[in-house]
Every structure is written in structure tokens, then in C-alpha cells.
Amino acid sequence: xxxxxxxxxxxxxxxxxxxxxxxxxxxxxxxxxxxxxxxxxxxxxxxxxxxxxxxxxxxxxxxxxxxxxxxxxxxxxxxxxxxxxxxxxxxxxxxxxxxxxxxxxxxxxxxxxxxxxxxxxxxxxxxxxxxxxxxxxxxxxxxxxxxxxxxxxxxxxxxxxxxxxxxxxxxxxxxxxxxxxxxxxxxxxxxxxxxxxxxxxxxxxxxxxxxxxxxxxxxxxxxxxxxxxxxxxxxxxxxxxxxxxxxxxxxxxxxxxxxxx
Numbered sequence: 001x002x003x004x005x006x007x008x009x010x011x012x013x014x015x016x017x018x019x020x021x022x023x024x025x026x027x028x029x030x031x032x033x034x035x036x037x038x039x040x041x042x043x044x045x046x047x048x049x050x051x052x053x054x055x056x057x058x059x060x061x062x063x064x065x066x067x068x069x070x071x072x073x074x075x076x077x078x079x080x081x082x083x084x085x086x087x088x089x090x091x092x093x094x095x096x097x098x099x100x101x102x103x104x105x106x107x108x109x110x111x112x113x114x115x116x117x118x119x120x121x122x123x124x125x126x127x128x129x130x131x132x133x134x135x136x137x138x139x140x141x142x143x144x145x146x147x148x149x150x151x152x153x154x155x156x157x158x159x160x161x162x163x164x165x166x167x168x169x170x171x172x173x174x175x176x177x178x179x180x181x182x183x184x185x186x187x188x189x190x191x192x193x194x195x196x197x198x199x200x201x202x203x204x205x206x207x208x209x210x211x212x213x214x215x216x217x218x219x220x221x222x223x224x225x226x227x228x229x230x231x232x233x234x235x236x237x238x239x240x241x242x243x244x245x246x247x248x249x250x251x252x253x254x255x256x257x258x259x260x261x
Contacts, residue, residue, distance in 0.1 A: 087123030141170025
């Protein structure tokens with residue numbers, strides 16, 4: 001979960017993207033038209049530009065920090081910090097599970113939060129997993145998909161990475177649902193919230209850094225590969241939520257070089 005300012009940036013970028021659209025092939029070229037519709041990336045020139053921008057940001061900002069984090073912080077400590085950050089997202093995850101009418105997954109999320117916040121030492125240890133309450137991932141964009149809202153065209157947004165109009169709307173809803181979005185400014189809580197965002201960014205990137213490198217090294221067109229992986233991962237999440245499937249679903253590890261937590 002990221003800061004509201006990231007959502008503001010995304011909203012400012014959307015009007016700019018309209019000015020750079022991929023050219024639709026003539027209707028007489030049936031094969032090219034089908035491929036264009038299947039790709040559903042009419043803003044591809046703009047999306048590719050922002051993909052390159054994100055690559056530059058990644059190379060000179062988050063990557064050095066993440067590499068230093070992995071080098072300095074022992075693996076058990078990193079695991080504990082990751083568990084704490086994941087535990088703090090439980091209220092949003094629970095709201096998403098409820099909105100998707102998935103009682104078993106909502107129950108897992110609730111029990112994981114209660115168990116890990118108490119027996120697990122404020123979330124440092126994932127005790128709930130060993131007790132049969134496995135983690136899962138979802139968001140309000142998945143909720144909108146289950147409600148029948150179409151995804152719309154593919155978007156690649158600065159900092160936020162691959163998405164769609166439906167994904168942006170779902171992201172906005174999750175930000176609004178996050179209790180930490182509304183923390184007061186006093187008593188150092190705002191500073192604590194910013195620290196959470198920063199650490200979450202570094203934690204997430206450090207976990208997928210090697211996967212991203214492998215994808216780039218093996219792909220003739222990394223942008224197209226990340227676009228495909230993003231959609232595969234999203235579809236897997238949607239199907240898991242539709243079936244109220246519990247536990248850790250197998251999804252593509254690296255869906256894009258995102259730097260948001």
C-alpha cells in the first residue's frame with residue numbers, strides 16, 4: 001500500500017497518455033486488428049515511455065537501497081520486518097475479502113491478524129500459517145473485476161507500474177480503506193506512516209529484485225513480457241477470489257519493476 005500522493009500522480013498522468021496512442025491497424029487487416037484488440041494497449045507509446053522512466057528510477061534509487069538493505073540486514077530480521085508489514089495490511093485485505101463475498105478467505109485474514117498480532121509478537125512471526133491459516137493476496141481491483149467492471153486498456157503509470165483504469169480505481173479504494181491513510185499528524189504517527197511506506201518499498205523490491213533481472217535477461221521485449229505477466233498474475237488472483245480458494249496461490253513472481261510497496 002502506498003501514499004495518496006502516488007495516486008495523485010497517476011491521475012495527473014492519465015490525461016497526458018491520451019495524446020500518444022498506438023495506431024489502430026486498418027479494418028481490412030483482420031489479423032493485425034485481432035492482435036491489436038487482444039493486446040488492448042492503445043497507449044503503448046506513452047506506456048513504454050513511462051516504463052523506461054521507471055527503469056531509470058529503479059536503477060538509481062530503489063535498487064542501490066535494496067541491495068544495501070539485503071547486504072546489511074540479516075535474512076531472519078528481513079523476514080520479521082516483512083511479516084510485520086504484511087500484518088499491517090490485514091484490515092484492507094479483510095475489507096477486500098468481504099467485498100468479494102469470500103467468507104473463508106475473510107476468516108483466514110481475520111484469524112491471521114489476531115494470531116500474528118498476539119502470539120506472533122505484533123506480526124513478527126507468521127504463527128498463523130503453521131496453524132492452518134495461509135496467506136493470500138487480493139485487492140479492490142479484483143473486487144471490481146468480480147463485480148463485472150471491465151479492466152479497460154493497459155496502463156503503465158509512473159511509480160505505480162502496470163495497471164488499468166479498473167486497477168487505478170481499485171488502488172484508490174484500497175488507499176481509502178487503509179486506516180493508516182488517515183493517521184493524525186501528532187505524536188510522530190505521520191513519521192511512522194512514512195517509515196512504513198519507505199520500508200515497504202524496499203522490502204518488496206528486495207524480494208523480487210532477482211526475478212526482475214531474470215525476466216529482463218531472458219525477454220526479447222521486457223515491456224511486453226511484463227505486460228503479459230501482469231495480466232497472468234491478475235487473472236490468477238481473480239480466479240482464486242472467484243472460487244474462494246484459500247492459501248498461497250501460485251502466481252508469476254515478477255509482474256513488473258514496480259517500486260511501490
